[in-house]
Amino acid sequence: MNNKIKRILPQLLTILFVVLVFGFFTINAQVNMDNRGIDFGFGFLSQEASFDMQFTLLDYDGQDSYLWAYVVALLNTLLVSFLGIIFCTILGVIIGVARLSQNFLIKNSAAWYVEFFRNIPLLLQIFFWYYAALRALPLPENAQPWFGVTYMTIKGYYIPSMIWENLNVFMSCLIAAIVAIIFIRVYARKIQEKEGKQLPVLYISLALITILPLLSFLIGGVTLDFEMPVLKQLAQTSFIFEGGIALPPELIALVLALSLYTSTFVAECVRAGIQGISKGQKEAAASVGLTPNQILKLVIMPQALRIIIPPTTNQYLNLTKNSSLAAAIAYPDLVLVFAGTALMQTGKAIEIVGITMLTYLSISLAIAALMNWYNKRIEIKEK
Amino acid sequence: MNLSLKRIKSQNQMTNIYIGSALLILSILDVFLNSFFRINISGSLPGNLSIFFPLILGFLGLSYLRTEYSGYKFLDSLNKNINTTNFNAFLTLFITFAILKAFPPALSWMVLDANISGDTKEACTGTGACWTYIKVWFKRFMYGMYPNELHWRINSAFLLVIGLGFVGYFFKENLKKYLALYYVVIYPIIAFLIIYYLISGGSFGLVWVETGAWGGLSLTFIVSFFCLIFCFPLGMILALGRRSNLPAIRYISVGYIEFWRGVPLITVLFMSSVMFPMFLPQDFFMDKLVRVIIAITLFEAAYCAEVIRGGLQALPRGQYDAAKSLGMGYWKMHIFVILPQALKLVIPGIANTFLALVKDTPLIFVVGLAEIAGMLALAKTNPKWLGFAMEGYIFAAIIFWIICYAMSKYSYNLEEKYKTER
Numbered sequence: 001m002n003n004k005i006k007r008i009l010p011q012l013l014t015i016l017f018v019v020l021v022f023g024f025f026t027i028n029a030q031v032n033m034d035n036r037g038i039d040f041g042f043g044f045l046s047q048e049a050s051f052d053m054q055f056t057l058l059d060y061d062g063q064d065s066y067l068w069a070y071v072v073a074l075l076n077t078l079l080v081s082f083l084g085i086i087f088c089t090i091l092g093v094i095i096g097v098a099r100l101s102q103n104f105l106i107k108n109s110a111a112w113y114v115e116f117f118r119n120i121p122l123l124l125q126i127f128f129w130y131y132a133a134l135r136a137l138p139l140p141e142n143a144q145p146w147f148g149v150t151y152m153t154i155k156g157y158y159i160p161s162m163i164w165e166n167l168n169v170f171m172s173c174l175i176a177a178i179v180a181i182i183f184i185r186v187y188a189r190k191i192q193e194k195e196g197k198q199l200p201v202l203y204i205s206l207a208l209i210t211i212l213p214l215l216s217f218l219i220g221g222v223t224l225d226f227e228m229p230v231l232k233q234l235a236q237t238s239f240i241f242e243g244g245i246a247l248p249p250e251l252i253a254l255v256l257a258l259s260l261y262t263s264t265f266v267a268e269c270v271r272a273g274i275q276g277i278s279k280g281q282k283e284a285a286a287s288v289g290l291t292p293n294q295i296l297k298l299v300i301m302p303q304a305l306r307i308i309i310p311p312t313t314n315q316y317l318n319l320t321k322n323s324s325l326a327a328a329i330a331y332p333d334l335v336l337v338f339a340g341t342a343l344m345q346t347g348k349a350i351e352i353v354g355i356t357m358l359t360y361l362s363i364s365l366a367i368a369a370l371m372n373w374y375n376k377r378i379e380i381k382e383k
Numbered sequence: 384m385n386l387s388l389k390r391i392k393s394q395n396q397m398t399n400i401y402i403g404s405a406l407l408i409l410s411i412l413d414v415f416l417n418s419f420f421r422i423n424i425s426g427s428l429p430g431n432l433s434i435f436f437p438l439i440l441g442f443l444g445l446s447y448l449r450t451e452y453s454g455y456k457f458l459d460s461l462n463k464n465i466n467t468t469n470f471n472a473f474l475t476l477f478i479t480f481a482i483l484k485a486f487p488p489a490l491s492w493m494v495l496d497a498n499i500s501g502d503t504k505e506a507c508t509g510t511g512a513c514w515t516y517i518k519v520w521f522k523r524f525m526y527g528m529y530p531n532e533l534h535w536r537i538n539s540a541f542l543l544v545i546g547l548g549f550v551g552y553f554f555k556e557n558l559k560k561y562l563a564l565y566y567v568v569i570y571p572i573i574a575f576l577i578i579y580y581l582i583s584g585g586s587f588g589l590v591w592v593e594t595g596a597w598g599g600l601s602l603t604f605i606v607s608f609f610c611l612i613f614c615f616p617l618g619m620i621l622a623l624g625r626r627s628n629l630p631a632i633r634y635i636s637v638g639y640i641e642f643w644r645g646v647p648l649i650t651v652l653f654m655s656s657v658m659f660p661m662f663l664p665q666d667f668f669m670d671k672l673v674r675v676i677i678a679i680t681l682f683e684a685a686y687c688a689e690v691i692r693g694g695l696q697a698l699p700r701g702q703y704d705a706a707k708s709l710g711m712g713y714w715k716m717h718i719f720v721i722l723p724q725a726l727k728l729v730i731p732g733i734a735n736t737f738l739a740l741v742k743d744t745p746l747i748f749v750v751g752l753a754e755i756a757g758m759l760a761l762a763k764t765n766p767k768w769l770g771f772a773m774e775g776y777i778f779a780a781i782i783f784w785i786i787c788y789a790m791s792k793y794s795y796n797l798e799e800k801y802k803t804e805r
Binding site for chain 1: 630651662748
């Protein structure tokens with residue numbers, strides 16, 4: 001009896017406390033909103049947004065609804081996160097491997113790179129790239145081409161855009177190639193298990209993935225054109241580039257800062273993962289006669305990845321959350337557009353901040369769930 | 384041709400070393416003269432070759448130098464460290480040349496061509512950095528809009544708070560058991576009172592300075608300091624709650640922790656500035672700075688809880704069992720056996736959380752508090768001082784880098800120290 005009370009009483013008190021806090025806030029919110037004549041509801045989402053965005057992936061103008069503005073802004077956030085994740089992975093792996101190099105100079109340069117970018121607040125890095133470094137770029141009329149066709153100017157980075165004809169044929173060829181490769185891999189594994197023969201899977205896959213899309217150009221009627229950015233004079237001293245894709249400086253600064261900052265953490269994960277594998281594993285693999293390539297592919301990488309992937313996913317998550325700093329340099333991401341402009345216009349503070357937080361929360365929880373599933377799958381099954 | 388492990392007859396070895404070092408020195412000299420004195424000794428070569436000339440020379444030189452054992456100490460350590468394979472040699476040269484090329488422009492911008500004299504923009508005539516700007520704005524970057532003649536109050540408050548933080552080191556043996564009580568309860572209260580009465584003023588004959596005038600680096604410290612001391616007890620409760628075997632308490636703690644860890648700090652700050660006032664009773668005014676500190680505390684407590692949970696999990700089960708077998712209840716067990724050991728384990732983790740907190744504080748700029756990033760934005764748009772964004776951000780970056788680097792080194796040392804003790 002006594003034990004039961006001991007178990008139930010603290011729980012009841014905690015629940016009561018939480019309910020009281022929530023109740024207190026809800027009642028206050030009700031009173032406050034009544035006084036100011038605001039009503040709670042999500043009806044505003046279908047109203048006309050009537051503000052513009054500088055940079056969008058989908059078609060958007062001021063006549064669209066707040067809901068559409070939300071979707072477009074969310075896509076902008078995801079674009080920054082996606083680009084940041086790609087670049088920070090590439091950089092992070094290079095730096096992480098370099099930190100384990102035997103070469104004294106490379107090891108130390110990599111270590112200093114990590115110490116340097118990790119210890120400066122991300123916001124300052126974004127500001128530095130946006131307000132200081134990118135402002136030192138040339139005006140459009142003075143810009144020299146990079147790689148012949150792209151232009152880095154103070155107004156953004158201009159790259160050629162691709163104009164496809166019969167894109168769906170090309171895409172289906174690509175998908176067919178990928179499906180074929182998967183089948184061949186499964187088949188090759190079966191053959192190896194049954195007869196002990198090895199098929200040259202890599203060469204077959206490479207051949208498939210180049211030949212099939214190429215065929216689509218030759219037979220399927222697919223054409224690809226590039227639209228080059230061209231300098232155009234607006235007035236006596238004002239020039240812009242037209243055509244192609246323009247990446248705004250906000251996007252560039254954000255991706256630069258995010259990937260440089262996060263790559264230091266990814267590098268540390270990669271280093272820890274490779275260091276976490278004992279030398280004995282490599283020696284044991286060599287002693288059963290595996291080639292160096294096989295050792296890397298079959299022994300080292302599966303174990304290293306098991307250590308590397310969970311903390312790295314966490315860093316990707318951090319990068320996605322940090323991409324909300326975009327609001328500080330006016331890149332139209334979810335926070336700036338929705339928790340900034342839309343909130344100012346509608347005054348629906350509770351709903352809008354709530355939606356914004358829930359969006360980030362669901363991204364985080366989805367990635368966390370995915371990671372847990374992955375962890376369970378690759379876990380060492382001990383008997 | 385495999386140069387990496389070639390065996391060289393002893394009479395050839397000396398020749399190889401002479402040729403190799405001559406080539407290597409020539410290549411480094413070429414880059415050095417080129418970048419420091421703008422003399423281009425390979426300029427007569429056609430086109431792009433002059434760019435790759437030192438790389439090719441150095442590469443050949445290093446491959447000549449590469450021997451298994453030469454007998455010269457310097458040469459052997461060079462071979463072992465930076466010249467083991469062709470690929471390594473190439474990377475070595477590449478990094479050396481990159482540093483040599485980048486150093487002179489950076490040096491001349493930051494030091495040689497820079498200006499620091501004078502009080503106005505006109506004093507900056509050189510092509511380098513304008514440190515005059517930093518000099519003029521220095522007090523603003525440090526103290527925000529806090530009145531100039533009252534800066535001693537901020538300084539003395541900080542000194543007092545830091546001094547009181549070190550009091551724990553001088554506790555006598557018989558007072559040691561109160562150490563945790565002092566740091567978790569008494570110290571935060573004293574620190575709060577000091578900052579409230581000294582920096583804010585309003586009583587004891589001190590002039591009232593509203594929080595809107597606070598700013599600069601001192602605000603960074605105030606915010607991160609308060610958030611740390613408040614989030615620690617909250618995090619401890621949440622960590623215990625998450626490991627509790629009472630389902631309601633566990634689920635509430637897990638929900639709290641996962642919620643705050645899932646949202647970005649910037650939305651939390653937005654919440655504190657636009658949404659939180661709606662949740663307060665009517666006519667109840669709460670200062671923006673206080674709201675922001677509460678928001679960051681709630682946010683950071685979730686991270687703190689996860690760190691402390693790590694410490695709790697690292698304790699062997701035997702500790703729990705032993706305490707229970709002595710007949711200790713939940714609270715007795717945790718206060719006297721579990722927490723003292725677990726908290727010692729998590730000190731490095733807490734130091735890392737604090738580091739993250741300091742790096743996150745500039746974000747309060749987005750809700751209009753003039754922290755150092757905010758002061759930089761203000762100074763940058765001042766019509767008298769346009770065009771010095773670079774200097775400002777580099778200055779702030781250097782300051783933050785020094786603080787964060789020192790802290791990360793300190794937390795690393797703590798980690799090493801506690802690792803060996805267990």
